Amino acid sequence: MEIREADASDFGEIRRFMELVDHEFFPPLSARSGGIPGRISSCLAGTDSNYLIAELNGTMVGALGYLENRNGIGEAYTSFLAVSPNHRGQDIARKLDAVLTQKLQDAGISSINVTTWSTNPGAYEMYRKLGYSCTQTLKDHRDVGVDTIIFRKNIGPGD
Numbered sequence: 149m150e151i152r153e154a155d156a157s158d159f160g161e162i163r164r165f166m167e168l169v170d171h172e173f174f175p176p177l178s179a180r181s182g183g184i185p186g187r188i189s190s191c192l193a194g195t196d197s198n199y200l201i202a203e204l205n206g207t208m209v210g211a212l213g214y215l216e217n218r219n220g221i222g223e224a225y226t227s228f229l230a231v232s233p234n235h236r237g238q239d240i241a242r243k244l245d246a247v248l249t250q251k252l253q254d255a256g257i258s259s260i261n262v263t264t265w266s267t268n269p270g271a272y273e274m275y276r277k278l279g280y281s282c283t284q285t286l287k288d289h290r291d292v293g294v295d296t297i298i299f300r301k302n303i304g305p306g307d
C-alpha cells in the first residue's frame with residue numbers, strides 16, 4: 149500500500165470515495181454545508197490543507213483530510229478519515245494517521261484535533277487506540293441523543 153498527498157487531479161476519485169462512505173457519517177457529508185464537492189474543493193485549494201490518499205494497486209482504499217494549522221495556533225485538524233468497507237481492519241487508518249503525525253511533527257505542529265459523534269463507537273475506539281484522548285463532549289450537538297466528541301493527540305517534542 150502507498151500513501152501520498154492528493155492533488156487537483158484526484159478530485160473525482162476523492163468524490164467517488166466520499167460518496168461510498170457518506171451514509172456512515174452523521175450527518176452525512178452530502179448534507180453538510182457545501183456538500184461533498186464543496187468540502188473537497190476547499191480542502192484541495194487550501195495552502196495548508198490537503199488529503200492523504202492510501203492506494204492499493206492504484207485504487208483508493210482510504211483517505212484522510214487535514215488542515216495543518218487551524219486558526220494559526222499550531223494545532224492541526226483532521227477533517228475526514230475513512231477506509232473502504234472492503235479494506236477495514238488492515239491498519240490503513242493507523243498508517244494514514246502515522247504519516248500525518250510525522251508530517252505535522254516535521255512542520256512543528258503541536259497537536260491534532262478531530263471530532264466524531266457518540267453513535268460511532270468504532271471511530272472513537274480507533275482514535276483512542278491511535279493515541280487520542282477525549283477533550284470535550286458536546287451533548288446533543290448533532291441531534292437529540294447524538295453528542296459531538298472532540299479528541300486530541302499531542303505530538304510536540306515532549307509528548
Ligand SMILES: CC(C)(COP(=O)(O)OP(=O)(O)OC[C@H]1O[C@@H](n2cnc3c(N)ncnc32)[C@H](O)[C@@H]1OP(=O)(O)O)[C@@H](O)C(=O)NCCC(=O)NCCS
Pocket residue numbers: 169172173229230231232235236237238239240241242243263264265268269270271273274275277278
Ligand atoms: C473508523 C475507520 C476509519 C477505521 O479504519 P481501519 O483502517 O479499519 O482502522 P485500523 O485497521 O487502522 O485500526 C486502527 C486501530 O483502531 C481499532 N479499530 C478500528 N476500527 C474499529 C472498530 N470499528 N471498533 C473497534 N476498534 C476499531 C483497530 O482495532 C486498531 O487497533 P489495534 O491495532 O489496537 O487493534 C473505518 O472503519 C471507517 O472508515 N469507518 C467509517 C467512517 C468513519 O467512521 N470515520 C471516522 C469518522 S470521525
